[in-house]
Amino acid sequence: MKDQLKLLIDYVLIGIAGFLPVALVFQIVIYVEHLLKDFVLLVHGQYENPLVTIALFMVAIALLQKEGKLLKHDRAHLLYYLEGLIQRIPIIGSIYRVTRKLIRLFFTTKDPQVREIVYVEYPKDGMWVPAYVTNRINDSYVLYIPTSPNPTSGFTVMVHKDKVVKSNMNIEEVSSFVISVGVDYAKPDEVDFFSK
Known part of the structure; x- marks a missing residue:
């Protein structure tokens, strides 16, 4: 039963x-x-x-x-003037700026903010997850680690560049991997690294 x-x-x-x-x-x-x-x-x-x-x-x-x-x-456009007005409103301006940065993070084709995709051991050693590199500060990477099945929720972490492994996946492939909870994995050959 x-x-x-x-x-x-x-x-x-x-x-x-x-x-x-x-x-x-x-x-x-x-x-x-x-x-x-x-x-x-x-x-x-x-x-x-x-x-x-x-x-x-x-x-x-x-x-x-x-x-x-x-x-x-x-x-210059209408939204340019509207943005200036919105950004002057204390709390709403902050929310608008953060939302705008997040949208540009993934949808800007010219000088994209997500520079590359990497793997990082998270939440502990031996457990590898894909992450978006959103910024670099000296020898450290700022990573956004998406969670399944909703990639818009996740974690932001800072790690030394020696702690990451570069991936050949692009943003769409990683997003598809996360949304499909691992079913749609575009680069199965990259798994060989983790078995070493």
């Missing part, structure tokens, strides 16, 4: 792990759909003419496209 219950729980957990990515994608799609629907209904509620709604929606898309183009090429 105990073995059957354990097997049932194992199958349920495997089912949850398999369904989680699909559920996450559906949640994102539903969120975006609600956001767009609320925007259209807000505009349409003000103007009953559907042509006005369509025209305003197209203008909004064009403005977002223009803003995205300016952001990509680091030119």
Whole structure:
């Protein structure tokens, strides 16, 4: 009876792990759909003419496209002035700065903050985990160690450069490894190092 219950729980957990990515994608799609629907209904509620709604929606898309183009090429834009205003607000400014740095950490293509991927023994010797190198200070590395299955939660540690082993994985491969709780491992040849 105990073995059957354990097997049932194992199958349920495997089912949850398999369904989680699909559920996450559906949640994102539903969120975006609600956001767009609320925007259209807000505009349409003000103007009953559907042509006005369509025209305003197209203008909004064009403005977002223009803003995205300016952001990509680091030119002065509306968000530049909005950022200045937000950063003057005491607590909200701090939250905004940290959030902006975190987003740039992973999504900046020009001069990325995550310089490389390494392995580090954490939380104790003999246990190796992948980590993002986010900064270097003299002979020390500042590492962000993501946790499974949510790589946005994790630990920041400082270690001497002799304590890390460089990896050939890129950010997407490490993120996929962490999210899949180790199922999707892009560089299985790197495991040979740990068996020595």
